[in-house]
Each structure stands twice: as structure tokens, then as C-alpha cells.
Amino acid sequence: MTSASLAEWSNLAVYASMLILIGALVAFAISFAAKGQRVLTPSLVTVGGTPVEAGVMPADRSEVLSGRRAGNIAMSLTWLATGVLFIGLVLRGLWAGRVPWGNMYEFSLAASVALLGVFLVVSTRRDVRWLGLPVVVIALLSLGLAVTVLYTEAAQLVPALKSYWLVIHVAAAVICGGAFAVAASISGLYLWRERAEQKGRVIGLVSSLPDASRLDTLAYRIIAFAFPLWTFAVISGAIWAEAAWGRYWGWDPKETWAFITWVIYAGYLHARATAGWRGRRAAYISLVGFASFLINYFGVNLFVNSLHSYAGL
Amino acid sequence: MTTATDQMTTEPASPPPLDGTGFLRWCWRQLTSMRIALILLFLLALASIPGSVLPQRGLDPIRVTDWMEGNPTWGPILDRLGFFDVFSAPWFAAIYLLLCISVIGCVLPRSRLHWRALRSSPPAAPRRLDRLAAHRAWQSSATADDVLDAAAATLRKRRWRVARGGGWVAAEKGYWRETGNLVFHAALIVLIVGVAYGALFGWRGNVIVREGTGFADTLTQYDAWGGGRLVDPADLPPFAFTLEDFRVEFDRSEAQFGSPRLFEADLTVWPAPGEPSESVVVRVNEPLSLDGAKVFLVGHGYAPILELRDGLGRLVHDQGVIFLPQDGNMTSTGVLKAPDATPSLGIQGLFLATAALDDVRGPHSSFPAPDDPAVFLSAWAGDLGLDDGVPQSIYRLDTEGMTQLGLRALRPGESWEIPGGNGTVDFVGFERWASFQIAHDPGKEPALIASILALSGLMLSLFVRRRRIWVRAAPDGSGETVVSVAGLMRSDDGDLTSDVEAVTVAVVESTGTQPQGRSTAT
Numbered sequence: 068m069t070s071a072s073l074a075e076w077s078n079l080a081v082y083a084s085m086l087i088l089i090g091a092l093v094a095f096a097i098s099f100a101a102k103g104q105r106v107l108t109p110s111l112v113t114v115g116g117t118p119v120e121a122g123v124m125p126a127d128r129s130e131v132l133s134g135r136r137a138g139n140i141a142m143s144l145t146w147l148a149t150g151v152l153f154i155g156l157v158l159r160g161l162w163a164g165r166v167p168w169g170n171m172y173e174f175s176l177a178a179s180v181a182l183l184g185v186f187l188v189v190s191t192r193r194d195v196r197w198l199g200l201p202v203v204v205i206a207l208l209s210l211g212l213a214v215t216v217l218y219t220e221a222a223q224l225v226p227a228l229k230s231y232w233l234v235i236h237v238a239a240a241v242i243c244g245g246a247f248a249v250a251a252s253i254s255g256l257y258l259w260r261e262r263a264e265q266k267g268r269v270i271g272l273v274s275s276l277p278d279a280s281r282l283d284t285l286a287y288r289i290i291a292f293a294f295p296l297w298t299f300a301v302i303s304g305a306i307w308a309e310a311a312w313g314r315y316w317g318w319d320p321k322e323t324w325a326f327i328t329w330v331i332y333a334g335y336l337h338a339r340a341t342a343g344w345r346g347r348r349a350a351y352i353s354l355v356g357f358a359s360f361l362i363n364y365f366g367v368n369l370f371v372n373s374l375h376s377y378a379g380l
Numbered sequence: 381m382t383t384a385t386d387q388m389t390t391e392p393a394s395p396p397p398l399d400g401t402g403f404l405r406w407c408w409r410q411l412t413s414m415r416i417a418l419i420l421l422f423l424l425a426l427a428s429i430p431g432s433v434l435p436q437r438g439l440d441p442i443r444v445t446d447w448m449e450g451n452p453t454w455g456p457i458l459d460r461l462g463f464f465d466v467f468s469a470p471w472f473a474a475i476y477l478l479l480c481i482s483v484i485g486c487v488l489p490r491s492r493l494h495w496r497a498l499r500s501s502p503p504a505a506p507r508r509l510d511r512l513a514a515h516r517a518w519q520s521s522a523t524a525d526d527v528l529d530a531a532a533a534t535l536r537k538r539r540w541r542v543a544r545g546g547g548w549v550a551a552e553k554g555y556w557r558e559t560g561n562l563v564f565h566a567a568l569i570v571l572i573v574g575v576a577y578g579a580l581f582g583w584r585g586n587v588i589v590r591e592g593t594g595f596a597d598t599l600t601q602y603d604a605w606g607g608g609r610l611v612d613p614a615d616l617p618p619f620a621f622t623l624e625d626f627r628v629e630f631d632r633s634e635a636q637f638g639s640p641r642l643f644e645a646d647l648t649v650w651p652a653p654g655e656p657s658e659s660v661v662v663r664v665n666e667p668l669s670l671d672g673a674k675v676f677l678v679g680h681g682y683a684p685i686l687e688l689r690d691g692l693g694r695l696v697h698d699q700g701v702i703f704l705p706q707d708g709n710m711t712s713t714g715v716l717k718a719p720d721a722t723p724s725l726g727i728q729g730l731f732l733a734t735a736a737l738d739d740v741r742g743p744h745s746s747f748p749a750p751d752d753p754a755v756f757l758s759a760w761a762g763d764l765g766l767d768d769g770v771p772q773s774i775y776r777l778d779t780e781g782m783t784q785l786g787l788r789a790l791r792p793g794e795s796w797e798i799p800g801g802n803g804t805v806d807f808v809g810f811e812r813w814a815s816f817q818i819a820h821d822p823g824k825e826p827a828l829i830a831s832i833l834a835l836s837g838l839m840l841s842l843f844v845r846r847r848r849i850w851v852r853a854a855p856d857g858s859g860e861t862v863v864s865v866a867g868l869m870r871s872d873d874g875d876l877t878s879d880v881e882a883v884t885v886a887v888v889e890s891t892g893t894q895p896q897g898r899s900t901a902t
Contacts, residue, residue, distance in 0.1 A: 222636040226643045226664040291842045298838060302831045311665045313584070313676035313817040315824055316575070318467050319439065320432040327432075330425040334418055336842075341414040359425075371432065 073162040074221065078214075080155030081176065085210050087148035088203050094141035095199035099275050101134020138196040145199065149183040152210075156180055163221035168237045169228060171368055175213035177238075179206045181245025185289070189249070195285075197275050201252035232307035239300035244360060246293035247332075250286045251357035254350040257282035261347060283346060286353055287339055294332050301325050320371045324363035331356040411478065412485035420479045427475055431466035434458070438465065480569060487565045494558045501543035502552035505850035514876040515866035516884045522891040524853040524861045531851040531865075534886040540849065549851040557871055560840025567834035571827055578823020583607030583616075590683050590700050590813045594622035597673070597818065617671035617820075621649040624659075626812045628680060630749050638709055638748050645677050645814045662816075672820055679815035681705045682712055684731050684755050687806035690721035700811040703731045704775055711745040715777045723761045723802060726777045730756040731810070743789070755807050759785040759798045846870040849883060863887070 156176050160167035168177045186202045189195050224233070261279040263269045276282065304325065309315040316322060335352040338344035397403055410416055435443035444464045448455030462469030509515050520527055524547065531549045535542050540551035585605035589595050597620065599605055599613045607613060629642035645662045651670055662668045668675040683700030690696050696718045703714030716727040735754035736746035743756050762782035766772065786799040790807040797804050848868045856862045865884050867876030 220633070220636070222631065222633060222639065223641055225640050230665045295835060295839045295842060298835050302828075302835060305831070306828070307665075309824060310667060311676075313667065313674065313678065313819045314821070315827065317439065318431055318436065323428050323432040327425045327428050330421055330428075334421040334425070337414060337418050337421065341418060343415075344418065367432070 073158050077155050077158035077162055080151050080158060081210065081214060084148040084152035084155060085207060085214070087144050087151060088207050088210070091141045091144035091148060091199065092203045092207065094137045094144060095196065095203060098134050098138035098141055098196055099200055099272065101137065138199075141199050142190065142196060145183060145203065146187060149180065149187060152176070152183070153180050159221060163223075165224065166234050166238075168241060169224050169233070170217075170219055170222075172213050172217040172219050174237070174241060174364070175209050175217055177241045178244040178248075179209045179213075181242045182206050182209070182248050183245075185242075185245045185249045189285075189289070193285075197277065198249070198252060198256070201255065202249060205248050205252065227311050230307060230311065232303060232310070236300060236303040236307055239296055239303060243293050243297045243300055244364065246289050246296070247357045247360050250289040250293065251354050253282050253286040253289070254353035257286060257350045258347065261350075279346070283349070286350065290332060290335055290353060290356075294336060297325075297329060297332065301329055320367045321363060324359060324367055328356060328359040328363055331359050408485065411482050417479065417482045417486070420475055420482060424475050424479060427466065427472050430463050434463055434466075436464060436466065438467070476572070480572060483565050483569060487562055487569075490558070491562050494555075494562060497558070498555055502541055502550040502848060504543075504545050505548035505550050505852055509850055509852055509864040509866035512866040512868055514868075514880045515864060516880055517862065517864040518884075518888070519856070520853070520861045520863050520888075520891055521859075522861060524855055527853040527861055527863050527887060527891050528851060530890040531853075531883065531887050534883060534890070535849065535851075538882075547852060547854050551849045551851075552847070553849075554844050554846035554871065556840045557844040557846045558841070560837040560842075560844065563837030564834050564841055565837075567830045567837055571830035571834060574823045574826035574830055576823070577826065578608075578821040580608040580610045582819070582821040582823060583611045583613075584817060584819040584821075586678070586815060586817050588679075588681075588702055588813050588815045589623040590702065591623055591626055591811045594620060595816070596620040602818075617673050618653055619649065619651050619670045619673070620653075621647045621660075621675070623814055624648055626680060626814045628749070628812070630747065640748070643677060643680060643814075647675075672822070673818055674820070676817045676819065677814060678817045679705075681813050681815075682710060682731050682733060682750070682753075683811045683813050684714075684729065684753075685808040685810060686716055686727065686729075686755075687808055688716060688718055688721065688725065688727070688803060690718065690723075690725065690803040691801055692722050693803075694721070696721045696725075698808075700813070701729070702775075702813055703729065707745070708748065709733065709745040710748040711743075713775070715775055717764050717766070717774070717777065719764050719766050721803065724764050725798075725803060726760040726762075726764055726779070726782060727805065728758040728760065728777050728779075732756070750810065753810055754789055754791055756787070756789050757796065757805060757807075758787050759802070759805070761785055761800075761802055844871075847876055847879065849876075849879060851883070851887070 156167045156173075159173060159176065163169065167173045182202060183206055186195065186198065189198075256276055257279055260269075260273055260276045260282060263273040264279050277285075304322070305315040308317070308319075308322070331352060335349055335356060338349045338352055397406060435447050437444050447464075448459065451458075458464065462471065466472055506512070510517065522530075528544065528547075528549050532542050532544055532551075535549065535551040538553075540553045541555075543550045583606065585602035587595055587602050595601055597616045597618060599616065605613070623645060625646040627642060627644040627646075628640065631637065631639040631641050643664050647660045647662055647668065648657050649660050649668065649670065650657050660668050662675060662677045664677055667677070681703060682705075683702045685700045686697060687695065688697040697716060701714050701716045703712035705712045710731075710733040712731040712733075714729050714731065716725075716729070718725040718727075730743055732743060732745040732752075732754045733749060734745050734747035734751040735743065737743050743754075760777065760779055760782040765778050765781070772778065785802055788796040788805075790796055790805070792807055792809045795804055795806045847870060849865065850867075851863065851865050853861050853863045865880050865887070867880045869876050
């Protein structure tokens, strides 16, 4: 394949996956709305002293069935879109002759793969179709920005980026981006659900969500996975900075915001172990942490004069 | 500051006692409480933000000056408060030092507790195991002792710490969680100590070297040098090197026009006086290590070779003049000062790697490679101000008290007679120069080791689950034995059903009775 056709195929794959994701988005929305039609009756059965949600009565049986079908279709479409996007990313790498995370367009592509990947990995362990909607929305936003604003032709790297640390450091950061986005989505949904539970009015759409405590635990699990990885990304970045710039830490804006993000998520983990800080406050911290990650990605790359600004539009 | 509530100091809600020691103890308990640690963490994050928004002296002193000039009201106030040196400001140090004390105040007592826990047996089984979230019960035809023996053996084989009591077996696992937690926090302290050690004993300097010229590692040869408080500049390692050749390549594709693709410096290096020289290539990402110091290639530029003759026809300068790049296309500016010429001359210049001219930007370079080099020179005569005793930049000409003699654009090989018979300038050609950062940081190895320890401890503290399992067995009076197994997660809210299930299956297999009833768990 010539490099021009590699480029075309890569772009085509990205657009195709976006189209599929739009399909998934619609299907997730239908599934979410249909589940929200359920009426929750008081818990009828308790086993081992804990209530089990057994008394769910469908308002309309056919509606629930169609909602379930829509959820399954949405999951299948998400798998498909992720696969196609992954192929697009691989083709991009083949075209450029290097790992496909050398500029912001490619970071956004790779981060979308990571985001969808984290979601799909979680979905193999438990039913998270209620999470599909925000995840697909974030993925589409990221891809939309990538193809419109951030798009750039594949090119070789500037000398400072020619290092195997590019593979390790950026891959770790990109996967963290995906995981933090998933965790933030769950924390956002937690706040919604928790408020409804506090008011004692778990009706309508919010009843499609799992219990607030489960949302809290799931967000924690994902951050507990991503935080060591983020720590590793920061350490590997420091090792690389030592080789490239002659110092391992220089409070460059990118480093500063990586540090801020690290401190916020460290705060999250401590908050979950502190009385009075669990739950709602922890969820806010998770959202602030993701905001800090986004500032580090978009803000520092686009608006601040940083050593990392060469990443290129 | 640690990640479990059970052993944390509880928040004292009462006001501080007024007597001396009571007040100190109250302060200490406040400081080592998780709530204060959390607040300090968020303060640390918040305090870092101005360091990324405002220009910082350590990174870019020129932008700090510009910012202060643009904000005459706020500039001096913020400067006073340390906002242009956030990361060495006292208030920033106060936050992380308090955090350090908080960490130490938490890690030390917890280490003692954990040390005790490591050497003690798991606690006795609670009376009612069915109250625990994950439990299972069944009747067995084996005797209670046989069941408990089998349970203890199974648990030991699965690397649980096991204690045996009257009618029960207790087991605990996952001590690495707290070990990792403590290692993580201790390693952070070591990391900060390593950073501080590097800041006290490390040094860093920058030097620009033209092709064909050399550098010897002494203080006077540096353009800029900074060292820690405990560094003696006389002790710099005595190496030297010459820049033989510097190669650059730029991208000519439309998408990335002008992006650098290759920087390579060929050096001849003398590791120490009297030692044989060696040839070394230094690239970005591939520094040269010399006697504890590292030489990094950090920049490059052009040095037009200007031959200057004064009004009397004497040759007063014939070398490359280092011009500093002002943009990515290497539009560069520089100054040649000739105080000994008659009259004293100052030449301000613009070097363009690929000369271009337009109405908006005036003369500029349109590509960083020297496709069409040119210089724009402006000659000045008069007092250069070099004898005033005020330090001057060699890259700036203070034209106050000088008269401009004329302006001229030159291509390589061209010559310019400065108007008024004040001399001639020949633009002979150009050389390249490379700038190097030379740094010695003895704290970086300790910092790296501490980081790796911290990461390992962190992963243990997040992924290992601390948990207990108890087995009770008692005869039910009819010749059968009632067996119950239950588990308790001591760390975060997780599910112990699988552990309970595994122990149940193993015990049943070795004692040979099917369990009745199902295990339940939340």
C-alpha cells in the first residue's frame, strides 16, 4: 500500500468509527430511556440482611424488551467502532512510520481508543450499559475535535520526541486519560443518582442507574487502577525529561499540571478513606481531577508556552 | 496521611486546650489528621497553578520582565509575594513541609502498629459468623477437630496467616497492603530529600559554542551558571571539548515545513587534562556523561562571520558573531561591539537563514536552513558604555549616546563601506553554533529509586486486599458437626465470596461432606 492510500484508509476508518459511534449513541439513548420507564417497587426480598432489587416491574413489557435489545445493539456497535478506530490508529502509525501518538490529532485518537477500551473492559465484568451514553459522547467529542481542529498530516518527529520514552510515557498518559474520563463520567452519574436517593425520588431516567454506592465503588476501582499508571507516566516523563532537557523536573507548565492532577487524584484516594469526605465530595474531586487532566492536555498544549508545545496541531 | 480510616487520629471537635503541652498536642493531632492532610493536598495543587499561569524566573526571566513592565501595578506586588518564583516561594515550601510533617506524623505510629500486627496472630473468630457479609455453613460428619485441621491446612497452603483456637480457626491475609502504603509514604519523603539534596549539591550551566571552538569546564567559560548552596565552583570536573561539526535537518514537506528533524553535534572530548581525547556524537535525548556531569544539546543557531575594519583600516574583528534566533525560522539578531576601533563601533544585525522581505514583517527568514543567507546591518559610532562598570548583555547594543552611521543588507562575500569613512564590514559567511546545558545533579538517582519504591508501594496498597477468614466447627449434639466459614474485608469494600467459597470447597473435599445452603454475600 502506498503511503497516500494508508493515509486515506486511516482517515476513512476514523470517520467510519465516528458514524458507528453515532449509531451506538442513539442505541444507548434508547436503552437508557427505556430502562428509565421501569417503576421501582419497594424491595420485596432480602437475603443476608441486605435488600436485593427484585421488585422491578416493567411499566410496559415490550418497552423493556426493546430497551434491552437497543442496549445490546449499542454494545455491539461500540465494540465495532472501537475496533475500526483501532485499525485507523494502526494505519496512521504505519503511514507515519512510528507510534501513532506524536501530535494532538493522534493523542486524541489514541485517547478515544483508550476511553472506549476501558469502558469495554469494564463491560466484560459487569453490565455498564448505563455508562455507554456519556462514554460515547466524550469519545465523539474527542474524535470530532481531532478531525476538525486538530487534524494534521502525519509527519516525522522533532528530535526531542525521538525516544523510546515516547512509546511508554505517552501511552501511559493516554490510557490514564481514557480511564479518568470513564471515572469522571461515573462520578457525574453518581452525583445525579445520589441526589435522587437523598430526596427519595428515584424515578424516571435516574432509576436506570445502579445504586449510588455501586457507582462510588466503580469510580474508585477505575481511579485506583489509573492513579498508579498516572504516577508511572509522570515518573517516565521525568526520566525522559532528564535525557532530553537536562533536568528531570523543571516545573514546565505541562509538568506542573501533571503534578496538580496527581495531587488531586491522591486527594481523591485519601478522601475515600476519610469520614465525611466519601461519596459526594469524593465524586466532586474526581470531576476536578479530570478537569485538571483536560487543562493539562488542551490548555497547556494550545494556550501556554511550554516545552511540550511542540506536540503540534 | 494514609489511606485507611481505622487507625487515623479522630478529628478533635473540642477547642484547643490553653495550657502549653495540651495545645501542642492538639496542634499535632490536627496536623496529622487526615482532614488537614487533605486540605494541605488541595492547597498544594492550588498553589501550583500560578506557577503555570504566570511566567517564572527559573524558566523564562525575560517574560517575567515583560510581564512586570506590562502590569506596573500588580507586577511588583506579585513579585514581592513570590508569584514569579512560585516553586521556591516560602508559602509553597510551607505547604509541602507541613504535608511532610503530616506524613511523617502518620507513618511513624502506623509503622509501629503495623510492625505489631505483622508479628501477632489473627484475632479470634466472632461468635456469630452468619452476621458477616460473606459466609457459608454446613453439616459435616467429620469431627470438629478434623474440620478445623483441614481448614487450617487449606488456609496455610493458600498463604494465609493462621491461628487456631478452641473451636475456631482464624486467618488473615494481605499485610502487604499496609506495608505498601507505608513504603509509598516513606518513599515520598525520601524523594523530597533527594530533590533537596540535588538542589544543594547540584549545579547547572549553559554555554554557547561555535563550530571549531572549544569549551573548558570552568566557571568563567559559562554564559550562565547556577549552583546549589553547598557547591564549590572550584570543584567543577576538569573536562573540555571542542565542537567539530553541527548538523541540522529541517522538514521541507508542506505540512511540517521548517520543523527540525535532526540535531547532531560532533565533539572532541578531553575527559580530564592530559587524558587522550575521544570523538563523541551528542544528540537531543542522547546526552554525554562526563565525570558525574552530563552535557545536553539544547539549542542551535547561526554565527555570521563579520570582518570589521575601522576608519584607519585596521582589522578589529574577523570571527563568527553569535546571533540568537528569534523565531522558528531562525530570524536571528546579534551585536558586534568594537570598542577599540577608531571610532568605537557597534554593529546591530539581523541574520536571515533564508532571506525574505514583506510589508508586514519586514526582513525575516522564511526557512530555518541557510538556503539564501543574508544579514541586515546597522552601524553605530560613539560610546559603547563598556567602561561604565554596568554589566551589559553581549547581545544588545545600548544606542543611547551613539550616532547611527547607516544601514545595509549583505549577502555572503559582499562588503560594505560604512558611511563617513568609518570603516568596512565584510560578510564572509557563517558558522553554526550549538548551545549546551551542562548539569550535575547528585539527587537524581536517590529521587529515581524513591519514585520506583513509591510506585511499587502504591500498587501494593491499592491492589492487595487485606482480609480475614474464620472457620468455626462445633458438634451439634447429634453426632454431626456444624461448620461455618465467614470472611471480612478489612480494606475497601470488596467481595470476599470467592475466598469463602474456595475455602469451603477445599474443606469439604478433604472432609468429604457436601455443604448445605448457599453462600450469600453483598
